[in-house]
Amino acid sequence: MRTEAFPSVAITGTADLWCTYAAIRTLTWLGRLDDAPGRADSADYLRARRNADGGYAWSRGMPSDAWATFYCAASLAALGETLPDSDRTAAWVRGTWSDSSAGAAYAMMPGQAPDVWATHFSTRTAIELCGDDVPDRDRLLAWLAALQTADGGLSWSPEHGDADVRACYYGVAAWRALNTELPWDVPALVAWLRRQQVAGGGFRFGPDAQVPCLWATYRAVGALAMLGAAPAGDCVTWILGRLGDGGFTRWDGYPVADVWAAFSAVGALRDLGGVPHDVADAVVAALAGMACPGGGYTYREPELAADALRVAAGALSSAPDDPGLPRMRRWLEACQLPNEGGLMYMPGRGAEIRCTLWALAAGAFPDDGPSRQAIRDWLARLQNPDGGFGYWHGRGSDLVSTASAVEIARLLDGTVDTGRLAAFVRRCATDDGHGNVPGAPATLRAGLHAARVLGGPTPRVVAELLARHRVRGGGWANQGNRLPDLLSTYEAVATADRFGIPVEGVDAFLARTATPAGASWSPLDPGDSDPLAGCLHRLLRKRFVDPSCELPALTLS
Amino acid sequence: MTQLTDTEIVTRIRSVLGRTLGDAVDHLAQDADLAQALGERYDSLTAMECITAIEGEFDIEVDFVAHDVRHWFATVARMARFVGDRLEDRALLRSER
Numbered sequence: 001m002r003t004e005a006f007p008s009v010a011i012t013g014t015a016d017l018w019c020t021y022a023a024i025r026t027l028t029w030l031g032r033l034d035d036a037p038g039r040a041d042s043a044d045y046l047r048a049r050r051n052a053d054g055g056y057a058w059s060r061g062m063p064s065d066a067w068a069t070f071y072c073a074a075s076l077a078a079l080g081e082t083l084p085d086s087d088r089t090a091a092w093v094r095g096t097w098s099d100s101s102a103g104a105a106y107a108m109m110p111g112q113a114p115d116v117w118a119t120h121f122s123t124r125t126a127i128e129l130c131g132d133d134v135p136d137r138d139r140l141l142a143w144l145a146a147l148q149t150a151d152g153g154l155s156w157s158p159e160h161g162d163a164d165v166r167a168c169y170y171g172v173a174a175w176r177a178l179n180t181e182l183p184w185d186v187p188a189l190v191a192w193l194r195r196q197q198v199a200g201g202g203f204r205f206g207p208d209a210q211v212p213c214l215w216a217t218y219r220a221v222g223a224l225a226m227l228g229a230a231p232a233g234d235c236v237t238w239i240l241g242r243l244g245d246g247g248f249t250r251w252d253g254y255p256v257a258d259v260w261a262a263f264s265a266v267g268a269l270r271d272l273g274g275v276p277h278d279v280a281d282a283v284v285a286a287l288a289g290m291a292c293p294g295g296g297y298t299y300r301e302p303e304l305a306a307d308a309l310r311v312a313a314g315a316l317s318s319a320p321d322d323p324g325l326p327r328m329r330r331w332l333e334a335c336q337l338p339n340e341g342g343l344m345y346m347p348g349r350g351a352e353i354r355c356t357l358w359a360l361a362a363g364a365f366p367d368d369g370p371s372r373q374a375i376r377d378w379l380a381r382l383q384n385p386d387g388g389f390g391y392w393h394g395r396g397s398d399l400v401s402t403a404s405a406v407e408i409a410r411l412l413d414g415t416v417d418t419g420r421l422a423a424f425v426r427r428c429a430t431d432d433g434h435g436n437v438p439g440a441p442a443t444l445r446a447g448l449h450a451a452r453v454l455g456g457p458t459p460r461v462v463a464e465l466l467a468r469h470r471v472r473g474g475g476w477a478n479q480g481n482r483l484p485d486l487l488s489t490y491e492a493v494a495t496a497d498r499f500g501i502p503v504e505g506v507d508a509f510l511a512r513t514a515t516p517a518g519a520s521w522s523p524l525d526p527g528d529s530d531p532l533a534g535c536l537h538r539l540l541r542k543r544f545v546d547p548s549c550e551l552p553a554l555t556l557s
Numbered sequence: 558m559t560q561l562t563d564t565e566i567v568t569r570i571r572s573v574l575g576r577t578l579g580d581a582v583d584h585l586a587q588d589a590d591l592a593q594a595l596g597e598r599y600d601s602l603t604a605m606e607c608i609t610a611i612e613g614e615f616d617i618e619v620d621f622v623a624h625d626v627r628h629w630f631a632t633v634a635r636m637a638r639f640v641g642d643r644l645e646d647r648a649l650l651r652s653e654r
Binding site: 048060061471472473474475482483484508509512520521522523524525526 | 592597600601602604605608620621622623625626627630
């Protein structure tokens, strides 16, 4: 297990939706929400994520998804705020209802296959937050019933087959929201959950997990409690042993107290008899130190809350002899934590596929055979039954993640099942290109991702796609050919290079998106020194100075 | 087409912006920075909607790379000058034919 402290990389954290939800939820459980700094600012932060379609997004301008919608709606409700136009939010949730051979359930975004993460979030958003109901209770119960595996646990979808305590919690919480009869062999499910408790008292995600952690412990304890059961052995002592001077930490040997460990510890302790007052005080003090000045929370003290994407962007932007480069790579390598071989966006959060790609492209693990193998193994487990990849384990497939997976395999000299990949890409095809998920409208970037995943379209097909989205004044647009943006332009050039298609005339676009602080995402974006935009802009400039320079095929959205 | 006066251009721009941004635009000074005055309500997505609406209103075309759209679409006064210049260019071109 990697246990070294994270080296300083001089990146200040900004508010994050998951962290904000975890902090608000924890304070609500403790009855200490009045102690939360900047409540009004946090509510504004959450409301700003609402899209016109009624769903909510991780950040402004991103498409709505079930996870962000639940976290925003639940956090607003906890803050005592009225959910704006909840009927529209309920309608967006209904639009993610998705058929499956085992019944029907919710997908993370319209068009995706249903998974238990999304089904948990959207069942609760519909029933508990919007006062709506699910479209078909019987079919949802059939789908939930089919999650149970032969060994008694619940999996991510009926097609997956590998049980995990997180999937158990989400499945059981969705059932609880339905307030109906249990669809599973409950003794088998309880027994499977109890078998995940290891010596010492903590729980692991599943039989293959290396070490117990607070997140797995909360999910297991929570699932057992909803089923009217409890852990077989003492768990409280292990949880309280995770409390240090700065708050709760997630694993043995891991030094950073974070918001998710606090959330998980408090959530589990509530189900195990209550949270001692001195523990509650320590958690409230720790969370206060994670609040961001403009509203919302990050995962630890903001001045130390770097994330893998921004650190990777810094490394990719650095000259090879930059003295800070080895430190940035060490920071990225420290984001490979127990139980999941991929790298985490924020340490302690959960391995994520785009962050893993950015970190490898930035030079993490150049000669570390075991760590590279751990990523290959993680990647093999991540491929969904439909052949595609999602952002993390068990999440529905999309082309952004699938293209990231292919590029990770390329950087690691690994392989992925190409026949299954092609099957998923075919499902994303439309009359005029490819959408990011099945049924989504065609965009330039989804078409580029499909081309890179398949590797097989002729350069003429890719050149025609590029020509359709080429903006007359310079650069490429993701939709149509009017407003060019930096990410689409970067991916257009990287893909054109990959297929040997000549590109030129990007100078005016690069000049227009250059800002004193770095770069803006588009000619309309104010450009507030986002290091990711600065990184892509710098790599593109370098590529046009030296055409032999190979652009890493980075993806974001 | 008769050349529009500056006042007429400003009035029509305010009307177009009002359809996207609501009546908050009515009370803004011509030189008020929309992003500062309206915050996230005038972000790049909304600005794109407004620019498209202004293109339709005056039958002009904005080039997002050649024109400094961040500058020209930051205030009502700058939008009016931008539109006036485009209309003047067009009138000049027509008179030369």
